[in-house]
Amino acid sequence: MKSLFAPKLFTLLESGISKKQVTTDILSGIVVGVVALPLAIAFAVASGVSPEKGLITAIVAGFLISFLGGSRVQIGGPTGAFIVIVYGIVEQFGINGLVISTVLAGIMLVLFGVLRLGNLLKYFPHSLIVGFTSGIALVILSTQIKDALGLEIDKVPSDFIAKWGVCFNSISTLNYSALIITIVTIFTTIYTKKLTSKIPGSFIAIVAITLAVKFFDINVLTIESFFGDIPNKVELSLPEINFADIHIYIVPAITIAMLGGIESLLSAVVADGMISGKHRSNTELIAQGIANIVTPFFGGIPATGAIARTATNIKNGGRTPIAGIVHAVTLLLIMLFLGKWAKLIPMSCLAGILIVVAYNMSEWRLFVGILKGSLFDIIVMLSTFVLTVMVDLTVAIQVGVVLSAILFMKRMADISEKRISNVIDTDIIDDYSDLPPEISIYEISGPLFFASAKTYSQVIEDLGFNSKVLIIRMRHVSFIDGTGLHNLKETINILHHNHVKVILAGVNGDVLNTLKKSKLLNIIGVDNICNSFESAVIKAKNELIKH
Secondary structure: OOOOOOOHHHHHHHHOOOHHHHHHHHHHHHHHHHHHHHHHHHHHHHOOOOHHHHHHHHHHHHHHHHHHOOOOOOOEEOOHHHHHHHHHHHHHHHHHHHHHHHHHHHHHHHHHHHOOOOOHHHHOOHHHHHHHHHHHHHHHHHHHHHHHHOOOOOOOOOOHHHHHHHHHHOHHHOOHHHHHHHHHHHHHHHHHHHOOOOOOHHHHHHHHHHHHHHHHOOOOOEHHHHHOOOOOOOOOOOOOOOHHHHHHHHHHHHHHHHHHHHHHHHHHHHHHHHHOOOOOHHHHHHHHHHHHHHHHHHOOOOOEEOHHHHHHHHHOOOOOOHHHHHHHHHHHHHHHHHHHHHOOOEHHHHHHHHHHHHHHHHOHHHHHHHHOOOHHHHHHHHHHHHHHHHOOHHHHHHHHHHHHHHHHHHHHHHHHHHHOOOOOOHHHHHHOOOOOOOEEEEEOOOOEOOOOHHHHHHHHHHHHHOOOEEEEEOOOOOOEOHHHHHHHHHHHHHHHHOOOEEEEEOOOHHHHHHHHHOOHHHHHOHHHEEOOHHHHHHHHHHHHHHO
């Protein structure tokens, strides 16, 4: 169990952490807490929930992910990727439905870790990840147009096209003050990093603009006028659960779990590259799961590893989970003692921050790069992108994964078909040019699975009809699936019926075990399985002499 769940914090405490590093981690945690403050509020508001839910998520989930996680430097909390999912769940099922879906997703993440699936998530194609990440970025941008322009719209539609249509039709209600605040926020967030790397531009923008709006009494929508007061306490609350309806939350829970797992492990991998470390993927998944099980009971939303905040932690010297724990404590203190001032933040200021987040998430350079690559990657990326924007992220991930698998199988089948040939290898011709014409040789040069089995079987059958003995070389056959076994069995039966002897050469141990279990070995005959090609040739010649 220890190898499955081994939090980095406990390992580091056992080996010892220097006082200097602890001090550096504490300072880094404070900085990251300040960075996380505007993002936590902005992500919550954009998700259609009250701002304190973002803070609670960053506090509770951020603490648990650092305390129990498998990464030295991972910072957990709400992220932009979840905005689309949370907004859709709240709109369809309400806050209570979001709580249930998040808890179920947490349980799934724990199971992912227990079943050691952490390494499997890395096989998601990069084009799929870029597709849904870019799609999410565009959707986030569309959700911020209303507040960025200060438009007077009672309810913004969830549909992407309808959303832009309503905004366009309401352009006459443009609030120039809100527009100026949005522009100033964007420029402040982007360009203040040239002046200081310690204080985030988003934090500077929020403080400066909130003070200006309050002092000059600028007429723009604020958190207070939209949500009311921000509570300065964290309370435990239980959702209303009707177990008869629990099945309706399975699909959104799977989406939360899949996206949370992918994003947290991506963040951990990026962090490993920055600190030359190695995270424990299954431990990280279990920690993420526990965080998502616990956080909703305190009023939080889904959480995962946050790449930008994790990078900020590393750049400020954070090298142990202590930094992540301090980041959570810093946010808790801010919420308890300064939360009453956060309600004065203009919505257009939050919109400006989220527009920058959307731009950074878009990964447009990677998007353009993939468009110049292979057709398969382009199809996966564009399909995932369009479905994320036009339908929803759940469908996009499902279709993207299935499409990636289908295209992968198509690639494998194409490779197999290119390898299929009746020509005897040159090394065989050199050594066995005196082979009688009644002996044919065929090599299966790859895995015998459903995508290639039919083609291989047809070629073997055609070649066998012109022979008395057929040697099938299998040195490059790494595995055989059920379809491959079925087709091979049928082909050998047909050849035997036509009095053609079949000999297998170079069968590896795993494939041999598969043949035994399927009883195909009984059809071929144990004596007709040869360890080497040379012994197969000798046996084939002896068979001709017998006949």
